[in-house]
Amino acid sequence: MQFKPATLFELSIVGQDHAEASVLATGICSDSRYVQQGDLFVARDGVNHRGIDFVVQAAQAGAVAAIVECSDSQVGEFDHVSIPVFHVDDLVNRTGVLASMMLGNPSHKMTIIGITGTNGKTSCAHYIAQALTALGKKTALIGTVGNGFPGSLETATHTTPDSIRLQQLLAGFYAQSADAVVMEVSSHALDQGRVAGVQFDAVALTNLSRDHLDYHGSMQAYADAKSRLFLGSESAGVPARIALNADDDFGCELAEQLQQANQSFFRYSINSSVPVDVSVKRSVLNSQGVTLSIALPRGDIHFDAAVMGDFNISNLLLVVSVLAQLGFSNTEIETAMAQVSAVPGRMECLAKVGFPAAIIDYAHTPDALEKALQAARKHCEKKLWVVFGCGGDRDTGKRAEMASIAEKFADKIIVTSDNPRTEAADEIIKMIMQGFSCVENVTQVSAREDAISMAVQLAGPEDLILVAGKGHEDYQEIMGVKYPFSDKHVIEGLMGGRANDA
Ligand SMILES: CC(=O)N[C@H]1[C@@H](OP(=O)(O)OP(=O)(O)OC[C@H]2O[C@@H](n3ccc(=O)[nH]c3=O)[C@H](O)[C@@H]2O)O[C@H](CO)[C@@H](O)[C@@H]1O[C@H](C)C(=O)N[C@@H](C)C(=O)N[C@H](CCC(=O)O)C(=O)O
Ligand SMILES: Nc1ncnc2c1ncn2[C@@H]1O[C@H](COP(=O)(O)OP(=O)(O)OP(=O)(O)O)[C@@H](O)[C@H]1O
Ligand SMILES: N[C@H](CCC[C@H](N)C(=O)O)C(=O)O
Numbered sequence: 001m002q003f004k005p006a007t008l009f010e011l012s013i014v015g016q017d018h019a020e021a022s023v024l025a026t027g028i029c030s031d032s033r034y035v036q037q038g039d040l041f042v043a044r045d046g047v048n049h050r051g052i053d054f055v056v057q058a059a060q061a062g063a064v065a066a067i068v069e070c071s072d073s074q075v076g077e078f079d080h081v082s083i084p085v086f087h088v089d090d091l092v093n094r095t096g097v098l099a100s101m102m103l104g105n106p107s108h109k110m111t112i113i114g115i116t117g118t119n120g121k122t123s124c125a126h127y128i129a130q131a132l133t134a135l136g137k138k139t140a141l142i143g144t145v146g147n148g149f150p151g152s153l154e155t156a157t158h159t160t161p162d163s164i165r166l167q168q169l170l171a172g173f174y175a176q177s178a179d180a181v182v183m184e185v186s187s188h189a190l191d192q193g194r195v196a197g198v199q200f201d202a203v204a205l206t207n208l209s210r211d212h213l214d215y216h217g218s219m220q221a222y223a224d225a226k227s228r229l230f231l232g233s234e235s236a237g238v239p240a241r242i243a244l245n246a247d248d249d250f251g252c253e254l255a256e257q258l259q260q261a262n263q264s265f266f267r268y269s270i271n272s273s274v275p276v277d278v279s280v281k282r283s284v285l286n287s288q289g290v291t292l293s294i295a296l297p298r299g300d301i302h303f304d305a306a307v308m309g310d311f312n313i314s315n316l317l318l319v320v321s322v323l324a325q326l327g328f329s330n331t332e333i334e335t336a337m338a339q340v341s342a343v344p345g346r347m348e349c350l351a352k353v354g355f356p357a358a359i360i361d362y363a364h365t366p367d368a369l370e371k372a373l374q375a376a377r378k379h380c381e382k383k384l385w386v387v388f389g390c391g392g393d394r395d396t397g398k399r400a401e402m403a404s405i406a407e408k409f410a411d412k413i414i415v416t417s418d419n420p421r422t423e424a425a426d427e428i429i430k431m432i433m434q435g436f437s438c439v440e441n442v443t444q445v446s447a448r449e450d451a452i453s454m455a456v457q458l459a460g461p462e463d464l465i466l467v468a469g470k471g472h473e474d475y476q477e478i479m480g481v482k483y484p485f486s487d488k489h490v491i492e493g494l495m496g497g498r499a500n501d502a
């Protein structure tokens with residue numbers, strides 16, 4: 001692969017030993033520890049390290065050139081580097097564009113759908129992939145539960161991979177004849193330019209509520225990061241189709257901004273008083289899921305979907321909005337939506353005769369916990385229990401908020417550990433405890449397995465236990481070590497073998 005920097009961007013050589021350079025790069029890599037012979041090394045700055053500190057290491061590992069974004073005072077640092085070093089402005093966003101070009105612009109050749117929002121990205125992405133697969137489109141997924149084709153997802157380290165890995169995944173899916181890719185786009189990804197160079201055919205917003213304030217600092221900064229997916233950018237353009245949640249304040253703000261920019265979009269709503277493009281005409285929750293009639297601009301559709309919780313109706317509206325905008329007929333949408341079913345670790349029900357039923361869910365924000373408890377309540381005959389904790393090294397402000405939600409919507413609460421990461425589990429629990437106004441129904445059990453076990457032992461057979469926060473995760477991260485751990489396995493063990501899906 002020929003790397004012709006001058007034709008790509010305004011580039012200038014940094015370092016005196018290379019007045020001019022023509023480089024033949026066979027790959028691209030932004031981590032010196034993984035550089036292979038022939039790679040172009042992208043020396044990007046992060047939260048912890050300066051990229052330029054790894055240029056020498058990358059050259060030793062076989063990089064044929066490096067691109068950096070450096071200040072005038074740093075130029076001298078490259079004088080004696082053995083490979084040409086190019087300066088690139090806006091390196092963060094240009095890395096994705098460059099990786100895309102080097103890999104033949106895979107996102108231009110498939111239908112790419114991006115989902116963002118605080119809660120519901122994984123659920124919606126999986127539902128869209130299930131629907132498109134039912135419509136005969138070979139569809140890959142990129143997100144929290146894994147990357148790949150449904151049924152054979154590879155574990156993911158991030159919800160949205162870095163820009164180079166992302167382009168490599170897209171190129172791999174294209175090589176395997178994918179027609180479409182549905183991906184979750186996290187706010188971190190938008191802030192760090194991970195989706196730069198991706199050409200989206202459709203993008204959609206679930207909702208915006210408190211999360212990730214440790215990283216973004218304020219709700220405004222968090223919202224600004226999310227906005228980038230909808231308002232377009234130099235490196236990705238404006239997406240062709242947009243679906244927004246009209247029940248969400250941020251969704252309404254975006255709609256106003258897009259209207260001012262003369263951009264078209266679909267709005268969906270469960271209960272909006274304002275006219276929208278996609279809305280619910282009738283919904284009936286039953287033990288199998290939900291029966292829905294949905295109004296679309298070109299007529300109503302009706303289907304049954306095997307998902308739980310009112311919040312999932314909102315997710316289904318998003319899916320319908322995307323499918324309608326992609327041009328599928330109402331009949332096709334009805335057929336596809338009937339195939340939608342639960343996602344691992346999202347309102348996943350486990351039941352066995354003689355035991356209280358348990359629901360495993362990934363709610364790890366105040367809003368998600370509220371929605372999950374409200375959904376669980378509808379299936380609970382007697383007492384509703386919740387077992388939850390909060391992740392370490394993440395937004396500390398949500399801890400007490402989650403306690404007050406638990407207090408409001410559950411009858412019995414066991415506070416435990418989630419992924420403490422580098423924090424002390426008991427300190428996190430202390431911060432959660434500060435959010436309760438009364439602790440009469442609250443128990444603290446630090447070890448998650450013991451907490452779940454206590455709930456299963458103490459709950460009556462007609463009670464229901466929501467085990468929140470870790471969903472599909474198969475590990476618990478403590479001080480940098482990921483120990484094998486699965487809420488589902490723990491519950492199944494307590495129930496004496498595989499529980500039946502309820
Ligand atoms: C806060 C954050 O997002 N950090 C990400 C960021 O790390 P960083 O800025 O600390 O990078 P750094 O360590 O300073 O390194 C800077 C550069 O030097 C390179 N380097 C570093 C060391 C070395 O020896 N050689 C070398 O070349 C690194 O590869 C990097 O390119 O860039 C890294 C490489 O891409 C990411 O792995 C890392 O994700 C960390 C591990 C993380 O936990 N991210 C989470 C918060 C995250 O992204 N979460 C969202 C989900 C959010 C949601 O739920 O919605 C996600 O999309 O997964
Ligand atoms: N539309 C929604 N509104 C509010 N809560 C939701 C919604 N959809 C899902 N949830 C709740 O949020 C939890 C996480 O859902 P999901 O994994 O789909 O979201 P996500 O945005 O991908 O999360 P993450 O950013 O952690 O990957 C679910 O287990 C459920 O409790
Ligand atoms: N993508 C989310 C996942 C949180 C899951 C929860 N189990 C936790 O560890 O906090 C994050 O990184 O904030």
Ligand SMILES: [Mg+2]
Pocket residue numbers: 121122123143144145159184
């Ligand atoms: Mg997700």
